[in-house]
Amino acid sequence: MSGPSQRRRVLVLLFLVWVASCTVVVSESEQGFFALPPLPPPHEYGEVVIDQATREAGEDAVVFSHWSHRALYTCRVCHFELPFAMQANGSGISEEAHRSGHFCAACHDGETAFGHTRKNCSKCHTGGRADKEKSFKKFRESLNLPKGDYGNKIDWVDAERRGLIEPQKSILEPDFEPIPYDQEFEVPAAWSMISPAQFSHDEHMQWLECSNCHPDIFAIEKKGTQHFLMKHILDDKFCGACHMKVAFPIDDCKGCHPSMKY
Numbered sequence: 001m002s003g004p005s006q007r008r009r010v011l012v013l014l015f016l017v018w019v020a021s022c023t024v025v026v027s028e029s030e031q032g033f034f035a036l037p038p039l040p041p042p043h044e045y046g047e048v049v050i051d052q053a054t055r056e057a058g059e060d061a062v063v064f065s066h067w068s069h070r071a072l073y074t075c076r077v078c079h080f081e082l083p084f085a086m087q088a089n090g091s092g093i094s095e096e097a098h099r100s101g102h103f104c105a106a107c108h109d110g111e112t113a114f115g116h117t118r119k120n121c122s123k124c125h126t127g128g129r130a131d132k133e134k135s136f137k138k139f140r141e142s143l144n145l146p147k148g149d150y151g152n153k154i155d156w157v158d159a160e161r162r163g164l165i166e167p168q169k170s171i172l173e174p175d176f177e178p179i180p181y182d183q184e185f186e187v188p189a190a191w192s193m194i195s196p197a198q199f200s201h202d203e204h205m206q207w208l209e210c211s212n213c214h215p216d217i218f219a220i221e222k223k224g225t226q227h228f229l230m231k232h233i234l235d236d237k238f239c240g241a242c243h244m245k246v247a248f249p250i251d252d253c254k255g256c257h258p259s260m261k262y
C-alpha cells in the first residue's frame with residue numbers, strides 16, 4: 001500500500017501545506033505578525049527627547065528633530081564628524097560643552113544657525129514635544145518633497161537623488177566626497193519563501209560613513225553577521241539600528257524586500 005507513488009503524494013501534500021502556511025504568514029505579517037511598534041505622526045518620526053542632564057539640572061528637556069536637520073546635513077556630519085551617539089541620551093551633552101562650541105553649538109553659533117544665547121534657550125529647551133506639525137507641512141510642501149508611505153512620509157532617497165535637498169556631506173572638509181563603494185548584495189532570508197532583502201553600500205554611503213556600521217552594527221568579515229533575523233532587527237539591532245528610528249521604518253517591507261507585495 002505505501003508504495004513510492006503514495007509516499008510522493010504525501011510529500012506533495014506536505015509541501016503544499018507548507019507553502020500555504022508560508023503564504024498565510026506573509027500575508028498576515030503586515031497586520032502584526034511581527035509586533036511593529038506604533039508609528040508616530042510623520043512630523044514626530046525621528047524625534048529624540050534628550051533629557052538626562054536637564055533632569056539632573058532641573059532644566060527643561062530638549063527635543064531634537066531629525067527631519068529638519070537631515071535635509072541640510074547627512075548623518076555622517078553629526079554621527080561621525082561631530083560626537084553625537086546614535087542613541088538617545090548617549091552623547092553626554094553639557095551646558096559647558098555648548099559654551100565652548102561643541103555638540104549643538106558647533107552649528108548653533110549665531111551664524112550657521114540661531115545661537116546659544118539667553119533669548120534662544122527655549123528654542124531647544126522646549127520641555128516636551130513642541131508642536132511642529134505646521135512647520136513640517138510647510139517644509140515638505142515648499143520643497144515639493146516626494147511622498148513616502150511610512151515614517152516621515154518623505155522618500156528621502158528620491159529627494160536627494162533629484163537634488164530637492166542637498167544635505168552637506170561634511171562641515172570640516174569642503175571638497176569631501178564619500179569613498180566610492182558600489183558593492184550591492186542580497187541578504188537571503190532565513191525562510192526560503194521570503195524574497196531576499198537588498199542592500200546597497202553605495203546608497204548608504206550617500207549618507208553615512210563606513211564606521212557608522214562597521215564593526216559595531218555589522219562585523220566586517222565575510223559572513224560575519226549571521227542571519228539578521230527580523231526579530232533582532234525589530235529589537236533595534238542590525239538594519240533596525242537606523243530603520244526603526246530615523247531611516248524609513250520596518251513597516252515599509254517593500255523598501256528592503258522589493259519583490260514583496262506591499
Ligand code: HEC
Nearest residue numbers: 050051052053054057062093094095104108117118121124
Ligand atoms: C541649540 C540647542 C540648545 C540651546 C540654544 C540651549 N541648549 Fe541647553 N542643552 C541643549 C542640549 C541638547 C542639552 C543636553 C540635554 C540633556 O542631556 O538633558 C542641554 C543641556 C543644558 C543643561 C543641563 C546640562 C548641564 O551641563 O547642566 C543646562 C543647565 C542648559 N542646557 C542650559 C541652557 C541655557 C541657560 C541656555 C540658553 C543660554 C541653553 N541651554 C541653550 C541644547 C541647547
Ligand code: HEC
Nearest residue numbers: 050069073074075078084086087088089090091242245246
Ligand atoms: C544635525 C545633527 C544630526 C544629523 C544630521 C543626524 N543626526 Fe541622528 N542624532 C542626532 C542627535 C543630537 C541625536 C541624539 C543623541 C543624544 O541624545 O545623545 C541623534 C540620535 C540618533 C539615533 C538614535 C535615536 C533614538 O531614538 O535613540 C539614530 C538611530 C540616529 N540619530 C540616526 C541618524 C541617521 C540615520 C541620520 C541620517 C539620515 C542622522 N541620525 C542624522 C543628531 C543628528
Ligand code: HEC
Nearest residue numbers: 062064065068073077103104106107108112113114123124
Ligand atoms: C551640523 C549643524 C547643526 C547641528 C549639530 C545642530 N543643528 Fe539645529 N539647526 C541647524 C540649522 C542650519 C538649522 C536651521 C537654521 C536656524 O534655524 O537657525 C537648525 C535648526 C534647529 C531648530 C529649529 C528647527 C526645528 O527643528 O524645530 C532647532 C530647535 C534646533 N536646530 C535644535 C538643535 C539641537 C537641540 C541640536 C543638538 C542636539 C542641534 N540643533 C544641532 C544646524 C545644526
Ligand code: HEC
Nearest residue numbers: 179181204208209210213218219220221222223224225226
Ligand atoms: C549602512 C551600513 C553600512 C555602511 C555605511 C557600510 N557597510 Fe559594509 N556592510 C554592511 C552590511 C550589512 C554588510 C554585510 C554583513 C554580513 O553579511 O555579515 C557589509 C559587509 C561589508 C564587507 C564584507 C563584504 C563581503 O563580501 O562579505 C566589507 C569588506 C565592507 N562591508 C566594507 C565597507 C566599507 C569599506 C564601507 C565604507 C566605504 C562600508 N562597508 C560601509 C553595512 C554597511
Ligand code: HEC
Nearest residue numbers: 029187189190191197227228229230239243250252253256
Ligand atoms: C530595513 C530593511 C528591512 C525591512 C524594511 C524589512 N525587512 Fe524583512 N528582512 C530584512 C533582512 C536583512 C532579512 C534577512 C534576515 C535573515 O538573514 O534571515 C529579512 C528577513 C525577513 C524574513 C525571514 C524570517 C526572519 O524572521 O528573518 C521575513 C518573514 C521578513 N523579513 C518579513 C518582513 C516583513 C513582513 C516586512 C515589513 C513589515 C519586512 N520584512 C521589512 C530586512 C528588512
Ligand code: HEC
Nearest residue numbers: 156157197198199203207212238239241242247248255256
Ligand atoms: C547606520 C544606519 C543604517 C543602517 C544600519 C542601515 N541603513 Fe538602510 N538606509 C539608511 C539611510 C539613512 C537611508 C536613506 C533613506 C532613508 O533615510 O529613509 C537608507 C536607505 C536604505 C534603502 C533604500 C536605498 C534605495 O536605493 O532606495 C534600503 C533598501 C536599505 N536602506 C536597506 C537596508 C538594509 C537591508 C539594512 C541592513 C542590512 C540597512 N539598510 C541598514 C540607514 C541605515
